[in-house]
Amino acid sequence: MVKEIFEHRSIRKYKPDSIPSEIMQSVLEAASRAATTGNMQVYSIVVTTDPSIKEQLAPCHFNQPMVKQAPVVLTFCADFNRFMQWCSLRNADAGAYNNFLSFVTAAIDALLAAQNACLEAESHGLGTCYLGTTTYTAGKIIDILKLPKGVVPVTTLVLGYPSEIPPLTDRLPLRAVVHYETYHDFTDEEIEALYREKENRSDSRQFVAENNKQNLAQVFTDIRYTRKDNTAFSAALLEVLKNQGYM
Amino acid sequence: MVKEIFEHRSIRKYKPDSIPSEIMQSVLEAASRAATTGNMQVYSIVVTTDPSIKEQLAPCHFNQPMVKQAPVVLTFCADFNRFMQWCSLRNADAGAYNNFLSFVTAAIDALLAAQNACLEAESHGLGTCYLGTTTYTAGKIIDILKLPKGVVPVTTLVLGYPSEIPPLTDRLPLRAVVHYETYHDFTDEEIEALYREKENRSDSRQFVAENNKQNLAQVFTDIRYTRKDNTAFSAALLEVLKNQGYM
Numbered sequence: 001m002v003k004e005i006f007e008h009r010s011i012r013k014y015k016p017d018s019i020p021s022e023i024m025q026s027v028l029e030a031a032s033r034a035a036t037t038g039n040m041q042v043y044s045i046v047v048t049t050d051p052s053i054k055e056q057l058a059p060c061h062f063n064q065p066m067v068k069q070a071p072v073v074l075t076f077c078a079d080f081n082r083f084m085q086w087c088s089l090r091n092a093d094a095g096a097y098n099n100f101l102s103f104v105t106a107a108i109d110a111l112l113a114a115q116n117a118c119l120e121a122e123s124h125g126l127g128t129c130y131l132g133t134t135t136y137t138a139g140k141i142i143d144i145l146k147l148p149k150g151v152v153p154v155t156t157l158v159l160g161y162p163s164e165i166p167p168l169t170d171r172l173p174l175r176a177v178v179h180y181e182t183y184h185d186f187t188d189e190e191i192e193a194l195y196r197e198k199e200n201r202s203d204s205r206q207f208v209a210e211n212n213k214q215n216l217a218q219v220f221t222d223i224r225y226t227r228k229d230n231t232a233f234s235a236a237l238l239e240v241l242k243n244q245g246y247m
Numbered sequence: 248m249v250k251e252i253f254e255h256r257s258i259r260k261y262k263p264d265s266i267p268s269e270i271m272q273s274v275l276e277a278a279s280r281a282a283t284t285g286n287m288q289v290y291s292i293v294v295t296t297d298p299s300i301k302e303q304l305a306p307c308h309f310n311q312p313m314v315k316q317a318p319v320v321l322t323f324c325a326d327f328n329r330f331m332q333w334c335s336l337r338n339a340d341a342g343a344y345n346n347f348l349s350f351v352t353a354a355i356d357a358l359l360a361a362q363n364a365c366l367e368a369e370s371h372g373l374g375t376c377y378l379g380t381t382t383y384t385a386g387k388i389i390d391i392l393k394l395p396k397g398v399v400p401v402t403t404l405v406l407g408y409p410s411e412i413p414p415l416t417d418r419l420p421l422r423a424v425v426h427y428e429t430y431h432d433f434t435d436e437e438i439e440a441l442y443r444e445k446e447n448r449s450d451s452r453q454f455v456a457e458n459n460k461q462n463l464a465q466v467f468t469d470i471r472y473t474r475k476d477n478t479a480f481s482a483a484l485l486e487v488l489k490n491q492g493y494m
Binding site for chain 2: 001002004006010025028031032033034035037038041044047049050081082083085087090092093095096099113115119130132136145146147148151154155168170172176177178179180181185186188191192194220221227231233234237238
């Protein structure tokens with residue numbers, strides 16, 4: 001059993017203590033041991049500790065306070081830039097990777113590396129939090145981190161020593177995500193049963209009340225992840241992929 | 248230190264032994280503990296052990312023998328289907344997730360879960376191998392696994408007891424993937440230095456000779472991951488995203 005996996009929680013409050021360089025080295029090496037397509041290693045990690053750059057990144061992450069509070073911000077990027085430069089130097093067809101599949105391939109590399117970094121950091125007593133905002137504001141992050149063509153940020157992990165230990169997050173029953181042999185599409189009754197416990201939690205009821213909604217699903221669709229935002233962020237992300245050479 | 252991270256290698260030869268159900272349970276629970284956007288859990292895992300279904304999946308993975316040889320095939324999918332069905336039942340705007348950003352969000356969930364499953368499996372003595380072919384042939388996998396609209400396979404992990412223990416895979420120097428504060432674009436001399444050791448490895452030289460190429464980069468561009476294939480797979484994957492409701 002990998003105990004870090006079962007003890008993972010997102011940490012949103014950090015002590016100001018910096019992270020010893022040997023621990024950072026171990027986190028980055030852990031990232032680099034993740035599986036990568038054809039061993040091409042088509043990803044990169046930007047390690048940001050400079051307060052002025054973190055200050056610039058903060059609005060990209062909707063000013064969530066941990067971006068400035070946590071000592072280290074890791075931005076994981078899909079990255080064919082280095083690989084294509086190598087191909088060009090070797091008279092090999094670098095243009096083979098200016099396409100959507102290559103973006104997805106590179107994003108997979110970046111995400112598997114990120115999860116290794118997350119778990120390795122936790123094994124050293126660090127707290128972590130993924131920032132899903134990365135794909136919403138990828139264009140601005142590209143400007144701030146000076147990411148060249150071929151490089152697209154896909155997720156961000158903040159790292160630091162936790163000043164809170166929140167409870168483990170609730171999960172749906174495992175049968176909500178696991179299907180045997182082939183996909184089992186749910187009946188409405190099954191959906192009701194899967195979500196019952198979640199909907200009845202006191203924190204869920206509080207979200208519904210605070211947001212003046214009829215139910216928890218509406219908190220997601222009307223407040224947290226809305227059609228308007230998702231539509232705008234989709235257009236922006238597709239534009240980023242075009243600009244970075246992946247469409 | 249998470250020792251599984253530093254001992255990971257892709258296993259391509261498996262014993263026929265099946266995996267005890269309590270170990271499978273632990274692997275799937277580990278997957279479900281990974282971070283997920285807004286705790287929406289917008290992914291799913293299809294567990295395939297039926298030889299006749301694995302037989303159908305094999306060509307989707309270019310007939311790599313481990314698909315039939317390994318006792319378990321896990322297909323990780325970006326999946327807003329269940330979440331949208333819940334929204335519909337609650338008179339919430341399920342159509343908020345029929346867009347590209349939502350696919351990327353769901354793919355991130357699926358990939359973080361996959362890496363947890365990989366490491367947890369390894370902690371129980373299992374071997375694993377990711378199959379990058381999943382995104383190349385997603386449309387066929389959708390048919391075989393009966394994935395409904397809203398569900399797109401993004402990676403596959405085969406699991407089983409290893410009958411080989413290959414050496415750790417080589418990696419580029421860490422400075423090839425890690426950038427401090429902002430991105431450092433490489434000079435040609437730096438690229439030469441980063442790839443020197445890899446190019447001089449005896450296995451690399453053998454690939455070049457066997458494929459009758461001038462150098463290792465050309466083995467990638469002309470044989471392994473070609474412009475022609477990447478272009479065709481890109482079009483196919485974009486079509487899958489459209490058909491599954493994400494464009």
